[in-house]
Amino acid sequence: MxxxxxxxxxxxxxxxxxxxxxxxxxxxxxxxxxxxxxxxxxxxxxxxxxxxxxxxxxxxxxxxxxxxxxxxxxxxxxxxxxxxxxxxxxxxxxxxxxxxxxxxxxxxxxxxxxxxxxxxxxxxxxxxxxxxxxxxxxxxxxxxxxxxxxxxxxxxxxxxxxxxxxxxxxxxxxxxxxxxxxxxxxxxxxxxxxxxxxxxxxxxxxxxxxxxxxxxxxxxxxxxxxxxxxxxxxxxxxxLGAFCESPGQPWDGQSCSFNQSTCGGTTEDCHGRxxxxxxxxxxxxxxxxxxxxxxxxxxxxxxxxxxxxxxxxxxxxxxxxMSFREFTLANGTNVTTCPPGMGYSFAAGTTDGPGAFDFIQGENSTNVNNPLWELVKGFVTPLPPPEQVACQYPKPVLLDTGYAHLPYEWxxxxxxxxxxxxxxxxxxxxxxxxxxxxxxxxxxxxxxxxxxxxxxxxxxxxxxxxxxxxxxxxxxxxxxxxxxxxxxxxxxxxxxxxxxxxxxxxxxxxxxxxxxxxxxxxxxxxxxxxxKAISLRTGVVFDAPTIFKSFGDVLGDVKTDSAYHAGDSVSAQFVGANPRNNLRLEQTFLTVDKQSGSTWTPVKSDSHPSTLYQWVRTDTILGTSTVNITWTIEEGTPAGSYRLTYYGDAKSIGGKITPFVGHSSTFTVS
Incomplete structure (x- = not known):
């Protein structure tokens, strides 16, 4: 992501x-x-x-x-x-x-x-x-x-x-x-x-x-x-602010430090709420x-x-x-920008998403308590030359991406x-x-x-x-x-x-x-x-249904013996396939359908915040998957009979992709 x-x-x-x-x-x-x-x-x-x-x-x-x-x-x-x-x-x-x-x-x-x-x-x-x-x-x-x-x-x-x-x-x-x-x-x-x-x-x-x-x-x-x-x-x-989520530590539940957003001196447990x-x-x-x-x-x-x-x-x-662009400030001073470079505090992340290791925000020196980084950073990107160090000052450069050209521009x-x-x-x-x-x-x-x-x-x-x-x-x-x-x-x-x-x-x-x-x-x-781009992701090899089952079959069904109400969550689990086989652009992986006589009309899709589509690869070697579909019923939902529908696409060993559909049992919203 x-x-x-x-x-x-x-x-x-x-x-x-x-x-x-x-x-x-x-x-x-x-x-x-x-x-x-x-x-x-x-x-x-x-x-x-x-x-x-x-x-x-x-x-x-x-x-x-x-x-x-x-x-x-x-x-x-x-x-x-x-x-x-x-x-x-x-x-x-x-x-x-x-x-x-x-x-x-x-x-x-x-x-x-x-x-x-x-x-x-x-x-x-x-x-x-x-x-x-x-x-x-x-x-x-x-x-x-x-x-x-x-x-x-x-x-x-x-x-x-x-x-x-x-x-x-x-x-x-x-x-x-x-x-x-x-x-x-x-x-x-x-x-x-x-x-x-x-x-x-x-x-x-x-x-x-x-x-x-x-x-x-x-x-x-x-x-x-x-x-x-x-x-x-x-x-x-x-x-609400940023707080320490550090079970067992005396600072658990307290606000993170003001200047560096740390908990006990590290960033990992400081999270915004x-x-x-x-x-x-x-x-x-x-x-x-x-x-x-x-x-x-x-x-x-x-x-x-x-x-x-x-x-x-x-x-x-x-x-x-922007690499060494020269221009003049309003006061007449000539200055330059620099080739790209990421500072140490970049690795610390933010209170929205904290980083790791010993990096902290507000770090304007290279005295990070992790000598391993000092050793390996030159292998990740080139060590910054003197002109880059001077240009980026007072930022200490952790990743000198402007000088990293392999396998292509960083x-x-x-x-x-x-x-x-x-x-x-x-x-x-x-x-x-x-x-x-x-x-x-x-x-x-x-x-x-x-x-x-x-x-x-x-x-x-x-x-x-x-x-x-x-x-x-x-x-x-x-x-x-x-x-x-x-x-x-x-x-x-x-x-x-x-x-x-x-x-x-x-x-x-x-x-x-x-x-x-x-x-x-x-x-x-x-x-x-x-x-030139490199991809390390493997493609979808094949999909297979669970033994004695077909794609789209229901593995875990909705409740049928009593009604659901606003605020309840309705879920069903299906025999699934990898969604990367077909992203279903301009379509949907799921619908919530409402019954009217013998007709089913879709009323929700996978673009509604009340629905969730969750895919799990249950066995990589066998190629089996399950798909969970959940609908949290909104206030004002009309009473009636409904079902959950799953739309999938399975890839055979030979590479053919075949669409399929699965339906839950009918359930009642009261």
């Missing part, structure tokens, strides 16, 4: 499917002036996947969509599939590249853009914002406090509480959807979970879309609710709560009269090589710089995770440049969307970088990373003017690496 970088976190089923939601905005005076905003339920955008998406869309719509006007933004959930990113470092914990995962993301995203394009029609946009409390917290408050006191005094909170919403209206003023921006990490569901999910952004989208169209299955709705990530770097949905925390929780209830807060914020804005968005549609895109050296303009509304498409204060500084600088250069008036509104297009890890302020918590250690291009982005984005605002028809200068695009 992608996000927590844990080899033990391997997919075993589904909680909620990952989806892409596409938004196309065209200038009515010239519909070729358009942008595509893709809000994908993945951890982050990726260069290789985006390259495939752009290639497909450019071929389908020549002269309409290209590298400039397509933004590929991840919601940054940590419960989804891994192995789709092009660089080696994020592939390692997914056992390399996973072509079927990358292909599914590309296929689904292209289909979403096709549907958005086919439904393009005259309409209008409106814009507003609201405050959402209790939905995020700062997970590195000690680093935030390193920022100047006078700057912090300008803000009430140490994370952004505003949700910005762009409403899409048809020609009659009826809402067709919206795109919202709010900063909160997709870590509501914890690292102990192994079911694919879309975390709190996907939950918010499900809640809103099913509220508008309650009779539509997820994915078949016509109203599209986009919940986009923003300057997410130091935010957390674990709003969401608002629905229980000792045996996977975070699903916290996920529902944080998703609900965002759903309610969007609903508040959609019920208000919002400001009209007017003006031209324009996009600008360029590539920027981290990106070149990033996408992209801005999308719709009238007075400008979206900064960011190739990384900005912390709260870093995002504030970038937004303010770009807004000031837009106004001072006469591109947009005083009503200019700027938002950040990311991590998008390329994943280049974190962006902190210089003050936060000096503290070297996880976010600073993961700011891979050095202490002037934020200033480099401010310099480039501010420089490019001129190209958002409709009178400027030229393209900005660009560094070379990053090299293609997908063709």
């Amino acid at each position: 992608m996000g927590y970088a844990s080899l033990a976190q391997t997919d075993t089923g589904l909680h909620m499917r990952q989806r892409s939601r596409a938004f196309v905005i065209a200038d009515q005076s010239d519909s070729n002036n358009r942008i595509v905003f893709i809000n994908a339920d993945i951890a982050m955008g990726d260069t290789g996947v985006r390259r495939s998406i752009v290639g497909n869309l450019s071929a389908l719509y020549p002269g309409v969509y290209d590298n400039t006007n397509i933004a590929f933004v991840g919601t940054h959930q940590h419960s989804g599939v891994g192995g789709y990113l092009e660089d080696l470092l994020p592939q390692i914990t997914a056992l390399g590249y996973v072509p079927e995962a990358a292909d599914a993301i590309v296929k689904g995203t292209v289909l979403a853009v096709q549907r958005a394009t086919d439904s393009l029609a005259p309409g209008s946009l409106t814009l507003g914002n609201t405050t959402i409390l209790n939905a995020n917290a700062n997970r590195s408050p000690s680093a935030y406090l390193a920022n100047p006191a006078e700057e912090r005094a300008r803000y009430q909170y140490d994370q952004d509480k505003d949700m910005t919403l762009l409403r899409f209206n048809d020609a009659s003023g009826n809402a067709r959807g919206f795109l919202s921006f709010f900063a909160v990490h997709g870590t509501s569901i914890y690292e102990n979970n192994t079911l694919v999910s879309s975390d709190n952004k996907g939950m918010a989208a499900f809640l809103y879309e099913s509220d508008v169209e309650p009779d539509s299955m997820p994915g078949n709705n016509t109203f599209v609710a986009g919940f986009t990530q923003s300057n997410v770097g130091d935010t957390s949905p674990n709003t 969401g608002p629905g925390f229980t000792a045996d929780s996977y975070g699903f209830e916290s996920n529902r709560i944080i998703g609900t807060y965002q759903y309610q914020g969007a609903k508040t804005l959609m019920g208000q009269s919002l400001a009209a968005v007017t003006g031209p549609v324009k996009a600008v895109h360029t590539y920027m090589n 981290s990106p050296n070149t990033v996408d710089i992209q801005m999308l303009r719709v009238g007075q509304f400008v979206m900064l498409i960011m190739p990384g995770e900005l912390t709260t204060m870093a995002g504030r500084r970038l937004r303010e600088a770009v807004r000031a440049a837009l106004i001072s250069k006469g591109i947009v008036g005083d009503d200019a509104y700027v938002v950040i969307a990311g991590p998008a297009n390329t994943y280049a890890h974190y962006v902190t302020t210089r003050e936060e970088y000096g503290v070297q918590r996880y976010e600073g250690a993961s700011t891979i291009f050095g202490q002037f990373t934020l200033e480099s982005y401010i310099d480039k984005y501010s420089e490019l605002v001129t190209y958002l003017s409709p009178t400027v028809t030229s393209s900005p200068p660009s560094d070379p695009a990053p090299p293609e690496q997908t063709s």
Whole structure:
């Protein structure tokens, strides 16, 4: 799975499917002036996947969509599939590249853009914002406090509480959807979970879309609710705080240390807790709560009269090589960024997902009490040369990924710089995770440049969307970088990373003017690496049913002698097969069916948060599997007769894949 970088976190089923939601905005005076905003339920955008998406869309719509006007933004959930990113470092914990995962993301995203394009029609946009409390917290408050006191005094909170919403209206003023921006990490569901999910952004989208169209299955709705990530770097949905989960230790149940988030001097037992925390929780209830807060914020804005968005549609895109990029600060000082490098505190993880060994956050020296790491790190990546050590200071470099080129690039050296303009509304498409204060500084600088250069008036509104297009890890302020918590250690291009982005984005605002028809200068695009990618995962060899059974047969049935009620969980176990045989894109692995006379009608799918699909390989040699399907009955479920249905696909020894269906017995909901 992608996000927590844990080899033990391997997919075993589904909680909620990952989806892409596409938004196309065209200038009515010239519909070729358009942008595509893709809000994908993945951890982050990726260069290789985006390259495939752009290639497909450019071929389908020549002269309409290209590298400039397509933004590929991840919601940054940590419960989804891994192995789709092009660089080696994020592939390692997914056992390399996973072509079927990358292909599914590309296929689904292209289909979403096709549907958005086919439904393009005259309409209008409106814009507003609201405050959402209790939905995020700062997970590195000690680093935030390193920022100047006078700057912090300008803000009430140490994370952004505003949700910005762009409403899409048809020609009659009826809402067709919206795109919202709010900063909160997709870590509501914890690292102990192994079911694919879309975390709190996907939950918010499900809640809103099913509220508008309650009779539509997820994915078949016509109203599209986009919940986009923003300057997410130091935010957390674990709003109760971080606590020591150290049974038998005197610090068990106490808050983790403030500066380094440790328990008894180590990080492993320090865990953030969401608002629905229980000792045996996977975070699903916290996920529902944080998703609900965002759903309610969007609903508040959609019920208000919002400001009209007017003006031209324009996009600008360029590539920027961050390795030793030289530029000048506002005070006239010449500085450089660095080749990528991960600091020691990167290995410590965060309170959302702590690391291991003896690494701790806030470690700005190499005095880690594990001499083995000092010995082996040179074998993992090259030891940093003196110029890299000096450039990355005060970060001590643990993994010098910018100098690691075998078997291919470990981290990106070149990033996408992209801005999308719709009238007075400008979206900064960011190739990384900005912390709260870093995002504030970038937004303010770009807004000031837009106004001072006469591109947009005083009503200019700027938002950040990311991590998008390329994943280049974190962006902190210089003050936060000096503290070297996880976010600073993961700011891979050095202490002037934020200033480099401010310099480039501010420089490019001129190209958002409709009178400027030229393209900005660009560094070379990053090299293609997908063709070099390594995969250590074995394919599905074959499936076999349990002895004396057939695929889809029921092994453990539902209760039939008494009724179920709201809040009860209904489960059935089936003779199963490996779900990798067929990902059932645009389909489902399960349904909950309601009986009406002799007809069964599906009312739930594997995209509903009330259902769980769990697959277990019971014997690798014999190729046997079981599948457990669970439905937790929601309040308001109509009384009647129901069944659980399992859709599977089995692979024979000869390689033929055959679909099959299994049904539970009929049960009653009272």
